[in-house]
Amino acid sequence: MTSHRNRLESATDLAQANGVRYPNESRAYRIARDALLAEEIELRRHIERVAAQRRALPPGGEVTTDYRFEGVDGAVSFAALFGDKNTLVVYNYMFGPERERPCPMCTSLLSAWDGEAPDVEQRVAFAVIARAPIERLLAFKRERGWQHLPLYSDTSAAFCRDYHALSATGEDNPAFNVFIRRDGAIRHFWGQEMGFVTADPGEDPRGAPDLMPLWTILDATPDGRGRDWYPQLDYAG
Missing domain, CATH: 3.40.30.10 (Glutaredoxin)
Structure with a gap:
């Protein structure tokens, strides 16, 4: 049983207690941002649960080939x-x-x-x-x-x-x-086993969390990572 000391607070309560405000933001923005913050807190917790489940895997196959x-x-x-x-x-x-x-x-x-x-x-x-x-x-x-x-x-x-x-x-x-x-x-x-077979409709194959810092940055922007742009080895100009 989880002790009282380790019991997680509601993500919604944590978001509302956050107290961050930006210049000239509207009430509608703050309501939507706090709702998003609660989801971000839940995402962080899910990532931690998945990492713990990964660490608890039983022993995998022995490497017997002399690579x-x-x-x-x-x-x-x-x-x-x-x-x-x-x-x-x-x-x-x-x-x-x-x-x-x-x-x-x-x-x-x-x-x-x-x-x-x-x-x-x-x-x-x-x-x-x-x-x-x-x-x-x-x-x-x-x-x-x-x-x-x-x-x-x-x-x-x-x-x-x-x-x-x-x-x-x-x-x-x-x-x-x-x-x-x-x-x-x-x-x-x-x-990593996530690929084309496990991809959701309309999405490129990706793991979770995504290994590429590039996508992490772009996912925080208004247009996101997009569907028609990928990194290149060289860029014209």
Whole structure:
């Protein structure tokens, strides 16, 4: 039973007690904004509940394949990607050897994550894996001015295939997976499973919360993220 001390107050009561006001706002605006604030509080609580449910997952499948990658310093094993951490976060970048240029959406996401990588790696190990040769990955890293992203090439595509970053027809997919190392074994902990099959009508496939800071910012604007604009590798002018 939840103790009185931990009992959550009504989101509506919290919103009304907020007290924030902006210059020249109307009463209609404040009523609508307080109603929205209550929903935002409930959303925050839902996010926390989902995160707690994720943390409580039973052990996932053991990683028994000896995956190998190419990094900036040469060949590296999957286990070595953990470094001195017991948790490994892996993002699969849509940049296969047949692509002339990488996926613009993935690139936008990784450009934002490049600045966060040093902070992320204080808590967990982090790796960005793609099928393109390591030389092409590093060349593009220099082109974009990335400083911190740890890039690896999955030249055999074995890892990409097993963890849903490569379709049965040979097409790249973005993939986000978390692995844990405990008691001498490496196991899959969680993977992003929201995609085309789980998308709602009229919406692009996306996870929840959305991994892209770009969309988080645009969702706070009057026109939102829109339905006909996507990030590009280069912008004219």
